[in-house]
Amino acid sequence: xxxxxxxxxxxxxxxxxxxxxxxxxxxxxxxxxxxxxxxxxxxxxxxxxxxxxxxxxxxxxxxxxxxxxxxxxxxxxxxxxxxxxxxxxxxxxxxxxxxxxxxxxxxxxxxxxxxxxxxxxxxxxxxxxxxxxxxxxxxxxxxxxxxxxxxxxxxxxxxxxxxxxxxxxxxxxxxxxxxxxxxxxxxxxxxxxxxxxxxxxxxxxxxxxxxxxxxxxxxxxxxxxxxxxxxxxxxxxxxxxxxxxxxxxxxxxxxxxxxxxxxxxxxxxxxxxxxxxxxxxxxxxxxxxxxxxxxxxxxxxxxxxxxxxxxxxxxxxxxxxxxxxxxxxxxxxxxxxxxxxxxxxxxxxxxxxxxxxxxxxxxxxxxxxxxxxxxxxxxxxxxxxxxxxxxxxxxxxxxxxxxxxxxxxxxxxxxxxxxxxxxxxxxxxxxxxxxxx
Amino acid sequence: xxxxxxxxxxxxxxxxxxxxxxxxxxxxxxxxxxxxxxxxxxxxxxxxxxxxxxxxxxxxxxxxxxxxxxxxxxxxxxxxxxxxxxxxxxxxxxxxxxxxxxxxxxxxxxxxxxxxxxxxxxxxxxxxxxxxxxxxxxxxxxxxxxxxxxxxxxxxxxxxxxxxxxxxxxxxxxxxxxxxxxxxxxxxxxxxxxxxxxxxxxxxxxxxxxxxxxxxxxxxxxxxxxxxxxxxxxxxxxxxxxxxxxxxxxxxxxxxxxxxxxxxxxxxxxxxxxxxxxxxxxxxxxxxxxxxxxxxxxxxxxxxxxxxxxxxxxxxxxxxxxxxxxx
Numbered sequence: 001x002x003x004x005x006x007x008x009x010x011x012x013x014x015x016x017x018x019x020x021x022x023x024x025x026x027x028x029x030x031x032x033x034x035x036x037x038x039x040x041x042x043x044x045x046x047x048x049x050x051x052x053x054x055x056x057x058x059x060x061x062x063x064x065x066x067x068x069x070x071x072x073x074x075x076x077x078x079x080x081x082x083x084x085x086x087x088x089x090x091x092x093x094x095x096x097x098x099x100x101x102x103x104x105x106x107x108x109x110x111x112x113x114x115x116x117x118x119x120x121x122x123x124x125x126x127x128x129x130x131x132x133x134x135x136x137x138x139x140x141x142x143x144x145x146x147x148x149x150x151x152x153x154x155x156x157x158x159x160x161x162x163x164x165x166x167x168x169x170x171x172x173x174x175x176x177x178x179x180x181x182x183x184x185x186x187x188x189x190x191x192x193x194x195x196x197x198x199x200x201x202x203x204x205x206x207x208x209x210x211x212x213x214x215x216x217x218x219x220x221x222x223x224x225x226x227x228x229x230x231x232x233x234x235x236x237x238x239x240x241x242x243x244x245x246x247x248x249x250x251x252x253x254x255x256x257x258x259x260x261x262x263x264x265x266x267x268x269x270x271x272x273x274x275x276x277x278x279x280x281x282x283x284x285x286x287x288x289x290x291x292x293x294x295x296x297x298x299x300x301x302x303x304x305x306x307x308x309x310x311x312x313x314x315x316x317x318x319x320x321x322x323x324x325x326x327x328x329x330x331x332x333x334x335x336x337x338x339x340x341x342x343x344x345x346x347x348x349x350x351x352x353x354x355x356x357x358x359x360x361x362x363x364x365x366x367x368x369x370x371x372x373x374x375x376x377x378x379x380x381x382x383x384x385x386x387x388x389x390x391x392x393x394x395x396x397x398x399x400x401x402x403x404x405x406x407x408x409x410x411x412x413x414x415x416x417x418x419x420x421x422x423x424x425x426x427x428x429x430x431x432x433x434x435x436x437x
Numbered sequence: 438x439x440x441x442x443x444x445x446x447x448x449x450x451x452x453x454x455x456x457x458x459x460x461x462x463x464x465x466x467x468x469x470x471x472x473x474x475x476x477x478x479x480x481x482x483x484x485x486x487x488x489x490x491x492x493x494x495x496x497x498x499x500x501x502x503x504x505x506x507x508x509x510x511x512x513x514x515x516x517x518x519x520x521x522x523x524x525x526x527x528x529x530x531x532x533x534x535x536x537x538x539x540x541x542x543x544x545x546x547x548x549x550x551x552x553x554x555x556x557x558x559x560x561x562x563x564x565x566x567x568x569x570x571x572x573x574x575x576x577x578x579x580x581x582x583x584x585x586x587x588x589x590x591x592x593x594x595x596x597x598x599x600x601x602x603x604x605x606x607x608x609x610x611x612x613x614x615x616x617x618x619x620x621x622x623x624x625x626x627x628x629x630x631x632x633x634x635x636x637x638x639x640x641x642x643x644x645x646x647x648x649x650x651x652x653x654x655x656x657x658x659x660x661x662x663x664x665x666x667x668x669x670x671x672x673x674x675x676x677x678x679x680x681x682x683x684x685x686x687x688x689x690x691x692x693x694x695x696x697x698x699x700x701x702x703x704x705x706x707x708x709x710x711x712x713x714x715x716x717x718x719x720x721x722x723x724x725x726x727x728x729x730x731x732x733x734x735x736x737x738x739x740x741x742x743x744x745x746x747x748x749x750x751x752x753x754x755x756x757x758x759x760x761x762x763x764x
Contacts (some may be wrong), residue, residue, distance in 0.1 A: 089727035114730060206710035206724070266599050268713070269621050403729050412533075415712060419624055 036074035038351045046076035048339040054105030057083035063360035071346055077339045100334040105153055107329050108399035110406055113144045120336045122148040129348045138365045141395050142330050150330030151348040155365040157382040158214050158290040158325040160311035164279050175312040177319045189285040196262040198254055199284035201275025209411030211272045213398045219247040221323035222316030226392050233397040240428035248424050268419035291382040304377045311378055324385055327396035402436050409434035510736035524737035536714055537721045540630055549694035551638045556645025577643035588707030591636045595622040626714040636704055645690045652686035692753045699746055718742050
């Protein structure tokens, strides 16, 4: 018996002491050589911690935390970063469970608005930073009922058509400036022997259908105009307004045209990540997808105006009007401790964005960020478009609509529209019926 | 920065250690308590002491959430205002959700019948073969694969590429070799649901085979010999002798399969994510509660699922009791 006890005791002691001893020799501490002048504004908050939660993972998360290093060293704030691909589902659970992060980066303004009651409004200081660094539009996306909660983090431009500059050069194609030119180009590509001038894919797990919603949004902006677009997104006109049906039919003139895309229902089972890759083999000529598609090209692909792939702006009927569809994430806070406030100000400041852009691909609408820091030409082009005063920017409508529509029925019905060839009117009417009363 | 830094993970081991120590302390304390406290009826007292942590954890981890789910199912999406049975009427009115309920019904009928049926036939076919052990191992192997893993494997089996391109999916490559046109197996309802069911049957048949094969071997040889002497043919032997003798085992297999089919989530989620009209109750529950943040709808679906599982469990428990009394 006593022998047994001894053994138990030994096991228990070993179980406790080994991990404790190991954890005592934790990570080597950071070297101190940063230039702290740019961070003076954020004050000193020695030995404090701020938790940050977002969808950003893997390489991008590493670049993000590497960006924080100087800030952490100079202010004494440790930013404990956590990325989760299931952010949208998890954030509600964490907030309900009393385990909300200090800083949360919301991928959609619509989702952010759902948490407005629990988020901390921006301080006067933060508001002045945001007013100085962002256009009115970008301030508005972070505002709920007149109160500023979120500051814009990254941004992307969705109105792009990817193409192969090599093919264009070889065949003497020019980048189209109007919709009519785009269709002429499509027919030319087809006549030159590429059976499917367009490639497309909308499969994306449970979010299947979203690339098709972007198509429709882009087309509403081009055929009905930004004012109608705003009314449509806010549901001041019904979802199945005739203007929207016209736009969807215009989308159909490409996406549901067998001569342009091959087998239409195959689009529904082609993943959006793989959809554009045939461009590299000249199996298709054009692929409409956002600036972030740059990350999908295999290693060694040169993304440049004279490289393997590049993107041009998706034109409308009138070359003078340049509506741009885009989206982005928003930094918010669930607590208002001084160190959290400092991090919020930092994440809206030029010093953060310029450092972040140098670390890896990153696009932002922040005016202090210098497009010349961009790591690739598509980001530079995106940032120029985001700053172009003649362009009209509109935020991705499905991200602003209520979740029942924007991240459920809209995706599902667009998928049915492609996979089953569902009638345009019936598709839009079904989405209209799902709008919460 | 690409690898996992072991040093970063150390605090987790520390927490694990704390958990283990806490467990040892609690058990030790209970043992001490039972040992030292001079007792009235020692058996009952000891039982109560040992049951207490389990009952407490069950109450906190199971009973309370279950009651709260029922409660939430009568409230709106934020769980704030009372809406009566609106969430339940929604379930049966909304055409999409009706489709989901219909799919679950298909699963519950098809999976048990197919896996038990194939498992039974297979078990009889391999009975007393030389390679029986190997044959059993082969069909049991998929049981060792998680549903998510199986889902990913079969997604590749069903993968589609347009005609003329290299097929990466096994099934479509076979179709192409046979001179057919590649198909999008997971796209067209209701067939896509059956292609998903094939995966579940693939996983579960091994379980049915092993259980049924064991009980076939347990049939007393006297009965089999008596039947032979009476001159039964193989068909009669199967229906009049084998099946009645292993009825309890068949029931166990059917019940287990039905519950598994009712709760099914992983396969649908990994293979189609509920798209193309393949969603089932558990997947829809998750979507409603956590993605659309509609707690009322999610809770109502959860309660409905519970109501569906209850009679099966009730039947199973009663059957088990009856058998115990027989013995």
